[in-house]
Amino acid sequence: MTKNYDVIIIGGGHNALVCANILAKKNKKVLICEARDTCGGLATNDLSNFTPDFCSKVKSEIDNIAINHSSVSSIALSETGHHLKLTGKEAEDRKTLEQLAPEDVERYFKLQKKLSLFSKTLGSFMHSSPPRLLHKNFSDYFKLFKLGLNVRLMGRNNFNEFARMIGLNIADELEDNFKNTLLQGLISHDAVTGSNLGPRSPGSLINLLFRMANHNNSLFGGIQQAKGGVDAVIKSLEDNVVKRGVEIKTSSFVKRCIIENDQVKGIELGNGALIHADTVISSADPKSTYFCLLGTEHLDTDFKRRIKHHRSKGRVSKLQLTLNKVPEFKNLEPTELSQRLVISPSIDYIEENFNYSKFENLSPEPILEFSIPSLEDNSLCQDGQHIMNIQIQYAPFNVKGGWENKKTECIDNVLTILEKYAPGIKSCIVGQDFISPNDIEKNFNVTGGHWHHGEIQIDQLFMLRPIPGAAQYKTPVNGLYMCGAGTHPGGGMTGIPGKNAAHEVLKNI
């Protein structure tokens, strides 16, 4: 065994870095082992389209990150050219909606207000360990009671409404409220993005609330872009922890944890080197953590069943195009191309896409969210060129026929759609890079290639995340913790799992 650390963190994603930062501030000697040659994990410019700023509760606990974030508007594209641009600023949005969806204006703001209240209520619960379900502990019951109380304190009407909506599908709610299909399409898109739900699947609404909780409790107001992209944020986090004395080993794949007598004793690297520590935190996804790093011989049968049934198949692919000039979109200013553009014109369009993905097929007309960030930030590519980040919703893990055969078809479908909105865009393309959920699994060691290390659904949230009996960043093995997106409150560029995990660890060491 080589030299001793207080804590070893497996994986160098943003949650791992946030966690390391907080531990290092408490003078813990921390080592981060990252399998790839750079830190960041799924938080990389290759995958992320937008980078919301950390919330104040996370920021106040870590060292300062001097990155400028700018707000981004969301534009739902329409084939007719009547695009719908929403910014999250009430005055502007009111004007836009009065023009394009005059009947929906009042109801839009009413819904936004209601959802915002609910997301805030849920969000208030995100910053501490969720209560344990399988233990009979008073403080756990108290926490559960407090969540119930918070929900009840919204008032009787809101409480009833919350109870009605928590298992609801987003399509029903939107069709009840709005006439404008483009508006319905845009909100539905945000409710199902990254998930394995369609707009008519029960529970798609809570997915939207979760997203809002990570975006300033706003439908469209909290979407941001960081100068230099997410890579810049990671770089800054990395610099900060290194300054604090955290050691980072990149290209260091961790093969397994060393367990003696139900207590973690360190890790073994891919090259056979052993590193000792009595506390190990895994930022890997739950399945990798339990099945690969820990080993099933340390787990009970029922526990293994729960982990195995944890739903974690990714449904989003990423296409990055390099363009030799700025493409022309019908009825869009070139400056608007750096905003968030969404092709998801109606609920039915999404639901049809979902049907293809349900049976592990590709949709001929996919749902796209894209942006050309290099218009604002020329540090992102070479001079004279531009990059276009495209996110393809419902491009399933393990697509029928295999991604090696289906990749070209998928790219062709994307480009055919884009041609409709931006004729001639194909001729601007000088390079393309495609990442399927299977590529994410292989290249980033995330089982299933899911963005959030597991579905954000009611049975996999809060005290059920990742699974009942291991939801407090702890594992059944002493000294082994988890801090990734698979833990409460879940994925997204929030740093909250990393922060909460650090506190849980500090309670015990």
Next chain:
Amino acid sequence: MNKDLTQAALKFSPFHNRTSRACRTNSWYRWSGYTVVAEYSTTELEYTATRNGTSVMDLTPMYKYEIKGERAKEFINYFVTRDLSNMDNNTVAYVIWCNEEGKVVDDGTVFCLNQNEFKLCCAVKMQTWLKDSADGFDIEISDVTDDIAALSVQGPTSCSVLKNYGATDLELLKPFESKDFIIDGYNVLISRTGFTGDLGYELWTNPENAENMWDSLMESGKHLKIRPMGMHALEMVRIEAGFIQTSTDFVSTEHALRPVRMRSPYEIGMGWLVHLNKESYFIGKRALKEEKENGTTERILVGLDIEGDKPAHGAVIYNKKKEDVGIVTAALWSPTLKRNIAIASLMRPYGSKIKEDIFVEIYHPEELEYKKIWATCKIVKRQFYNPERRNLVPAELY
């Protein structure tokens, strides 16, 4: 309606041609999807054969699983609570296994055929539980229940019967050991194991040899008081021996409808099979350790010696304040011991710390009327019957 009897809903064991001919009462018992004899002639005679001669019982319906692979031993040791890390080839171990809450799934026997090949015999269907437990072990698990014909040959003269049958030097086989034999040209595995608390063996072979084996055994035991035994007599001898029976003395976690009905090993007298100091993890270890450290065990399984001669079937147990403190799970007037015995589940501290002033309320049916008997009882070791010959090596010969 014309019903084809060969399409019976229950399976016939490979011994069926012989057992059905020997069964003079047409009294059958349903066991794990098979039909087996409940009583051949009279239960008392069959019981007496086990205690004074040799009884032969069809064991085929018992669930049997084969566990193979390089990590098979590691898996078995992880699967059961007992420490089997030093288990030798050709030995057998009595084991229990638990779920994550440390509640008993089932009990059974593990046969170590070699270090990479084990056989597990048990009362409850275990395929899914085994497969899910083996997740990550890369081993092969197969249900071989229908592929192995098994007989239990038990009683004081059983060793002599089997020697006549062709099992050379069998008397040297120690309890919980097994040995391969070739008899009449076929393979038989004989283990010195059983469910009667007496000297006895179990025979395992391919189903095609079943009828030959039955015939040779009956021939070999002709002058040694051999007799086939049905399930009713088995119930008598197993209570005398103090063996627990799944679904009678405890409910398997796989069958319990109410979580509170699940039992930890400490609650059913199986604490001696829980090796918390085992080096590696086993299923339920964390929960069992917690239970042991915190002393949260709620019940205890004890033996009762009850006054009088009326068996206390299903009787409720009371303390001196007439508060309900437990229930009898199995009861018998023991013909050999001449004692009124029972196995009972009590709420601690009754049975553990408080052993005095325990009463049972027996409802004894007497020609359409119940006679209510308030009987005192003593708490005793569950192993009521344990003759010296059971463990003697070399085994007694006649």
